[in-house]
Amino acid sequence: xxxxxxxxxxxxLKYHTFQVSPFLKxxxxxxxxxxxxxxxxxxxxxxxxxxxxxxxxxxxxxxGRYIERKANGWAPYPEAFLGGITKTAHEWRALADSSMLxxxxxxxxxxxxxxxxxxxxxxxxxxxxxxxxxxxxxxQEIMQRKQPMEQRLFSMEAYxxxxxxxxxxxxxxxxxxxxxxxxxxxxxxxxxxxxxxICERQLQRxxxxxxxxxxxxxxxxxxxxxxxxxxxxxxxxxxxxxxxSLGYSDTSHLSKDFKxxxxxxxGAYFQNLSIRSxx
Numbered sequence: 001x002x003x004x005x006x007x008x009x010x011x012x013l014k015y016h017t018f019q020v021s022p023f024l025k026x027x028x029x030x031x032x033x034x035x036x037x038x039x040x041x042x043x044x045x046x047x048x049x050x051x052x053x054x055x056x057x058x059x060x061x062x063x064g065r066y067i068e069r070k071a072n073g074w075a076p077y078p079e080a081f082l083g084g085i086t087k088t089a090h091e092w093r094a095l096a097d098s099s100m101l102x103x104x105x106x107x108x109x110x111x112x113x114x115x116x117x118x119x120x121x122x123x124x125x126x127x128x129x130x131x132x133x134x135x136x137x138x139x140q141e142i143m144q145r146k147q148p149m150e151q152r153l154f155s156m157e158a159y160x161x162x163x164x165x166x167x168x169x170x171x172x173x174x175x176x177x178x179x180x181x182x183x184x185x186x187x188x189x190x191x192x193x194x195x196x197x198i199c200e201r202q203l204q205r206x207x208x209x210x211x212x213x214x215x216x217x218x219x220x221x222x223x224x225x226x227x228x229x230x231x232x233x234x235x236x237x238x239x240x241x242x243x244x245s246l247g248y249s250d251t252s253h254l255s256k257d258f259k260x261x262x263x264x265x266x267g268a269y270f271q272n273l274s275i276r277s278x279x
Contacts, residue, residue, distance in 0.1 A: 012037040027109030035099035080128040084121035170206035
């Protein structure tokens with residue numbers, strides 16, 4: 001957020017940047033701090049700032065507050081907030097003896113860490129509490145510790161290193177699991193977990209984290225897609241035959257899944273397409 005365009009003559013604004021380790025350069029551009037010294041009740045002159053092309057996690061590191069100009073006057077920033085890619089410079093002021101810290105994320109890097117679409121952020125400033133993100137909460141806790149900056153940076157990098165390693169592992173496992181679920185219709189989630197040498201609960205958690213669905217839901221979607229394709233191709237549907245070929249134990253389970261996704265029974269759906277259904 002902080003590219004200071006106009007400095008304050010009354011206050012002593014101190015702005016510092018810190019470089020991150022090479023393994024984080026694809027994720028984070030830099031970390032910065034800004035602090036003020038002056039009278040306890042006096043606000044700084046108006047400043048302007050912008051963050052061209054980056055998304056920033058900005059955290060107050062003491063009791064002082066920075067305020068931003070809004071249409072109806074000045075309002076305090078949240079204790080910790082995520083700032084989107086700004087289109088215009090923002091105006092802000094600071095109470096004396098206050099300080100902030102920012103982690104300047106590259107957009108593509110932030111997408112690797114969060115399950116939050118960048119379109120949700122836009123050019124807004126969003127309170128971290130409202131985003132309900134464990135990653136942002138943990139980063140806030142680390143960077144607000146009463147420790148030297150070097151120690152906080154080390155803790156931040158150690159946390160992100162473990163997080164990225166875990167995310168890469170989960171992504172690799174999901175990439176292996178997807179074709180198996182598509183092609184092996186008889187394969188259960190328990191079978192898949194055993195095949196990938198991972199517990200079933202962990203596989204489900206990784207799958208939901210990376211794909212947004214459970215393995216079982218994805219398998220149902222794949223089965224129904226194949227069922228639909230076969231029916232369209234043949235111009236007739238043998239419910240019994242297709243149920244068995246797709247790993248269903250009976251036609252009632254297939255019909256139930258079909259209706260949950262398409263909203264109507266297979267017979268009603270294919271009748272509208274002039275496809276003959278044979279039980």
